[in-house]
Amino acid sequence: MLEWIAFVVLGATLLTAGWKVVTSRDLVHSVLWLGLTLAATAGLFVTLHAEFLAAVQILLYTGGVVTLMIFGIMLTRRLSSVHIEHGSTSRARAFALALAALALVVFGVSEASRVGYEVGGSDAGSSGLGDTQALGSMVLRDLVLPFEVLSILLLAAMIGAIVLARKVDP
Amino acid sequence: MDWSYTPLLFVLPLALMIPIVMLVLTNVLGPKNPSAAKSVPYESGIAPPTSAEQRFPVRFYLVAVSFLLFDVEAVFLFPWAVRFKELGWFGFGVMSIFLAILVLGLVYEWRKGGLEWD
Amino acid sequence: MTLFGNPWLHGFIMGVIVLSGAMGVAAYAVWFERKFAARMQNRPGPTEVGYAGLLQPIADLLKLMQKEHLVPFSADRPLFNLAPVLVVIAPLATLAVIPFGPGWVGSDPSIGLLFALALSSLMVIPIWMAGWASNNKYALLGAMRAAAQAISYEIPLLLAALVPIILSGSFRIGDIVAAQEGGQWFALWPPGPGFLAFVLFFLTSLAESNRIPFDIPEAESELVAGVTTEYSGMIFGLIYLAEYLHTFIASALAALLFLGGWQGPGPDGIHWMMLKTVLIFATIFWIRWSWLRYRADQLMSICWKIFLPLGLVLVMASAIWVHLR
Numbered sequence: 001m002l003e004w005i006a007f008v009v010l011g012a013t014l015l016t017a018g019w020k021v022v023t024s025r026d027l028v029h030s031v032l033w034l035g036l037t038l039a040a041t042a043g044l045f046v047t048l049h050a051e052f053l054a055a056v057q058i059l060l061y062t063g064g065v066v067t068l069m070i071f072g073i074m075l076t077r078r079l080s081s082v083h084i085e086h087g088s089t090s091r092a093r094a095f096a097l098a099l100a101a102l103a104l105v106v107f108g109v110s111e112a113s114r115v116g117y118e119v120g121g122s123d124a125g126s127s128g129l130g131d132t133q134a135l136g137s138m139v140l141r142d143l144v145l146p147f148e149v150l151s152i153l154l155l156a157a158m159i160g161a162i163v164l165a166r167k168v169d170p
Numbered sequence: 171m172d173w174s175y176t177p178l179l180f181v182l183p184l185a186l187m188i189p190i191v192m193l194v195l196t197n198v199l200g201p202k203n204p205s206a207a208k209s210v211p212y213e214s215g216i217a218p219p220t221s222a223e224q225r226f227p228v229r230f231y232l233v234a235v236s237f238l239l240f241d242v243e244a245v246f247l248f249p250w251a252v253r254f255k256e257l258g259w260f261g262f263g264v265m266s267i268f269l270a271i272l273v274l275g276l277v278y279e280w281r282k283g284g285l286e287w288d
Numbered sequence: 289m290t291l292f293g294n295p296w297l298h299g300f301i302m303g304v305i306v307l308s309g310a311m312g313v314a315a316y317a318v319w320f321e322r323k324f325a326a327r328m329q330n331r332p333g334p335t336e337v338g339y340a341g342l343l344q345p346i347a348d349l350l351k352l353m354q355k356e357h358l359v360p361f362s363a364d365r366p367l368f369n370l371a372p373v374l375v376v377i378a379p380l381a382t383l384a385v386i387p388f389g390p391g392w393v394g395s396d397p398s399i400g401l402l403f404a405l406a407l408s409s410l411m412v413i414p415i416w417m418a419g420w421a422s423n424n425k426y427a428l429l430g431a432m433r434a435a436a437q438a439i440s441y442e443i444p445l446l447l448a449a450l451v452p453i454i455l456s457g458s459f460r461i462g463d464i465v466a467a468q469e470g471g472q473w474f475a476l477w478p479p480g481p482g483f484l485a486f487v488l489f490f491l492t493s494l495a496e497s498n499r500i501p502f503d504i505p506e507a508e509s510e511l512v513a514g515v516t517t518e519y520s521g522m523i524f525g526l527i528y529l530a531e532y533l534h535t536f537i538a539s540a541l542a543a544l545l546f547l548g549g550w551q552g553p554g555p556d557g558i559h560w561m562m563l564k565t566v567l568i569f570a571t572i573f574w575i576r577w578s579w580l581r582y583r584a585d586q587l588m589s590i591c592w593k594i595f596l597p598l599g600l601v602l603v604m605a606s607a608i609w610v611h612l613r
Contacts, residue, residue: 002179028420032367035413051399056245058406059446064241066413067439068234074226074432132399132459136253139246140261147246147264151271154239158275161235162284165228176295177395178384180303185380188307189373189526193357196522200356209361211424212517224425230436233588237439240596244446247603248402251453254607262607269600276596285592286585 006047014040022094027073035066052132232284236276243272302393306383314532315345317569324570325577355521360422363518367421372519372526374414379533382407386540387461389550389558400461401545405449408496408537411530412438415515418527422518430506430514433584434498440591441495441502444488447599451485451606452545465549475546481605486546488598490568493538495591497531499572503581539568 017036024030038061045054139147246268254261279285319334319341326333334341359368385400387393397403412435419431452474453459456467468474475486495502506514516527543549543564552560582590 029367032413032417039410051397052249052402055399055402055406059402059409060238060241060245063406063409063412063442064234064238064439067416067435068231068238070416070435071226071230071234071432075228075231076225132249133253136249136251136261137257140250140253140257140264144264148267148271151243151268154242155271155275158236158239158272159278161232162279162282165232165284176299177302177306178299178381180299181306181384182377182381184303184307185377186373188311188380189376192353192522192526193369193373196353196355197357199354200521201354202356204356204358206361208356208358211360211362211422212426212512213424224428226432230432233436233440236592237443240443241446244443244450247447247450248453248459251450251603251607252457252459254454255457255610259611262611265607266604269604273597273600276592280593285589 003047007044010040010043010047014044028070031066031069031073034069035062038062038066052135229284232279236279236284239272239275243269299395303384307380310380310383310533310536311529313536314529315349317532317536318348318528319345320570321573321576324573328574328577349525352522352525357523358520360424360518362423364421364423367417368518369523371414371418371421372523372530375411375418375530376526376533378407378410378414379530379537382537383533385461386537387465387544387549388540388561390556392550392558393462396460396462399459401449401453401459401464401541404461404537404541405446408534409438409442411534415527418519419515422515424518426512427515427517430511430517433511434506434515437498437502437587437591438496440588441492441595444591444595444599445492445496447596447603448485448489448492449541449545450599450603451481454603454606454610455482461544461549465544465551468548469551471548471551471553473546473548478606478609481602481609482546484598485602485606486542488595488602489546490542490571492595493535493542494572494575495587497534497538499535499576502587535572536565536569539572540565542568 014037017033017040020033021030021037024033038057042054042057042062045051045057247265250257250261250265254265257264322344323333323341334344337343337347359365382404385393385395385397385403387396415438416431416435419427419429419434422428452464452467455474455478456464458464458467474482476482491502498506506516511517516524519527540561543561547564547568548560549564550556550558550561552563
């Protein structure tokens with residue numbers, strides 16, 4: 001019952017905030033609504049007993065990605081005292097894209113439940129730490145190569161950012 | 171049912187109420203004499219000559235990118251930290267390589283002057 | 289771990305205790321700082337309202353309540369008013385997972401420490417919002433500096449907090465305190481990494497809560513009042529309140545993670561926790577009234593060139609220490 005109420009409240013917040021992200025005219029407002037969307041997603045993770053994921057969601061997305069986007073907006077040129085606005089008008093294309101994304105998610109979820117993919121077993125929720133530990137084992141024992149490749153990806157991202165952002169070589 | 175979050179169910183609405191009640195009270199108790207001079211943005215007594223909107227340097231963005239990358243790294247450290255006894259020296263080695271590659275990025279950024287805040 | 293049998297009752301009572309306690313603590317933290325600063329500068333500080341000025345915070349609150357709620361005409365009105373509300377909620381929600389004694393905790397979830405760190409890192413968004421919505425040059429500059437500083441120091445803070453997690457093998461703050469039983473405080477034992485991690489955690493907490501010497505976002509000599517330039521009256525009071533709460537949480541976390549929490553010589557209990565928290569809190573003010581602030585560029589250099597590598601070394605060193613033991 002309690003979880004159901006939490007789900008409805010969080011879901012409603014998520015949908016409203018998501019709607020405002022795409023309809024707000026001011027770009028900064030969009031980003032702030034996106035922050036709320038991401039925070040509500042973290043709330044949903046808590047109701048699904050994925051506490052670690054929820055904390056990571058807040059730490060990385062609500063804290064990090066939103067700040068990154070804000071800084072991105074702030075470094076772009078703007079006309080004085082005119083807020084940056086969305087230029088997107090093509091609703092039909094947006095609708096098609098949204099449908100495609102939805103289909104992808106539905107396919108992913110149904111595929112996952114068909115394969116019976118599960119992390120940490122069914123009791124992960126009761127101990128809480130179980131899923132974090134399972135995650136640790138999985139990443140550092142079973143998925144070592146992808147994990148190390150990930151660090152190369154992060155390295156590439158950092159080098160890319162520096163190359164793009166640095167001043168012209170003297 | 172997981173009971174460890176019930177206090178949060180009470181704290182969050184109460185925490186929302188405290189600042190709202192304070193704002194409502196100040197609107198009830200405070201005077202309301204708006205004037206043009208009062209609502210001008212602060213600029214040492216003169217009307218602001220330019221808008222507050224300005225372009226910010228790209229180094230802010232660079233800081234945010236570096237933050238995100240090292241945040242991802244820290245997030246991977248957390249599951250390792252509660253499990254590394256079982257993972258043993260192998261897990262330690264895997265994590266060391268992961269960190270070393272990221273430190274390489276930091277060194278590159280340092281050498282290229284990405285950390286200078288001039 | 290519940291003081292009152294029924295979880296609902298426990299949740300409600302602890303929620304009320306946590307929040308009223310937080311308001312009391314914040315109010316008297318201001319009084320404490322004013323008294324403390326005054327004594328350091330050889331003046332008496334507040335004396336008029338009540339004995340030793342003890343009723344001063346209440347008088348201040350009443351005064352702030354009776355001020356006009358001013359919003360500059362060029363400001364983004366909804367965001368301008370919303371930002372201080374959000375700024376206060378984050379630390380108040382964090383307090384719900386911080387234990388002050390055995391059983392004296394709102395919730396002690398398995399993810400407690402990470403939850404507290406994530407929530408307190410969230411303050412950067414509403415603070416930036418406040419500065420941006422003000423539509424004032426100084427406020428916006430302060431907001432950008434605050435955001436850049438907060439995210440930079442987030443990384444060493446996480447790394448420093450990882451050291452007690454590695455030493456105790458748990459995210460649950462209660463477990464971390466239990467692992468320091470018998471005077472094996474993580475600040476003292478293991479001798480090297482533990483103490484350095486404590487220092488790192490303390491300094492990054494100072495930076496996260498914009499305390500001197502890391503208070504460049506509100507450097508009054510260059511930015512008027514930074515983010516709060518356009519804020520006045522009670523709505524300014526809210527941001528001020530949040531800053532004190534944030535500092536208090538940082539002190540409490542430092543006491544829990546590195547100084548053994550509520551354990552001490554003699555009987556354990558909430559009194560030890562309060563004593564340690566207040567001592568760290570007082571140290572923060574002591575530094576505030578004796579140090580100079582760093583420049584913006586020094587701030588960033590210290591974080592990325594000293595604190596971040598130090599944090600990585602400490603994490604690895606403590607992991608090796610646990611492996612070898």
